[in-house]
Amino acid sequence: MTAGVAGVARAAVRTRVWAAGAAVLTVAAGLGIRSVAGGDVAKYAGDALYTVLIHALVVLVAPRVRPGVAAGAALAFSWAVEFAQLTGVPAELSARSAAARLVLGSTFNAPDLFWYAVGAGAAYGAHTLWAAGAAWVRGRGGVGAG
Template sequence: MPLSTRTTRVIALASAAVILAIALALRAAFDGPVEQHSGTALYASMVYAGGYVLWPRLSPLAAGAVAVAFCWLVECSQLTGVPAYLSGRSLLGRLALGVQFDPLDLLWYPVGVLPLAAAHWLLRRRAYPRSAVSGKVQA
């Protein structure tokens, strides 16, 4: 049975909160590359989940593409110095925009999005069986 738009939004918001908690716990427990790369992947996961708060009817492929594109846009904007300027004035700005460009982050964003998109695709497939989409009646 398909989920309502409201239920989808609540699940997405709860998922984003869980992802944020995991990211903060990893940040507190580790230092160095684990902290950096897990934070990058989890940031992308939050963007994916946040996309469902705003647009709950997005397909997993579209949501994944939008999330990765948004993350890449934010990362590339760090080349301008504007995020660094805003990050120096606001903790929220630093968390949302970062400080400096890291080309390795461009690879870690899809790592954060792909598992969620795959899980979402599988859940959606269960909710909407192929026969229901094609109009065939199951025996």
């Protein structure tokens, strides 16, 4: 393996570790918000965090993805799930499975679309800052330089 290929492989592993950590922290944040807040605050924070989690999972699967592409994919997925709720299929699946209820929800709610966009924007910003920091470290000859 050449030094360049090895460096790319190390960067991908490092990015996946960060993405997995971000996913865990996102789930913890969602559970934490649910434990201290209720009503619309918890619901809409959960919507935004849902999209942040999807963004982290996109990066976990495709570590070289650009922040805008990952945020767009996460937002598109979140919106697709929300619009699918208009069909009644998610409600039927959610009635049979707690996992389906968590992933698919059951009832269309138009304001959710806005909060998914908020989550996508937050994930884009965090990913962009992380990528810039990683590039700065590589450029300075620090950890991950290669």
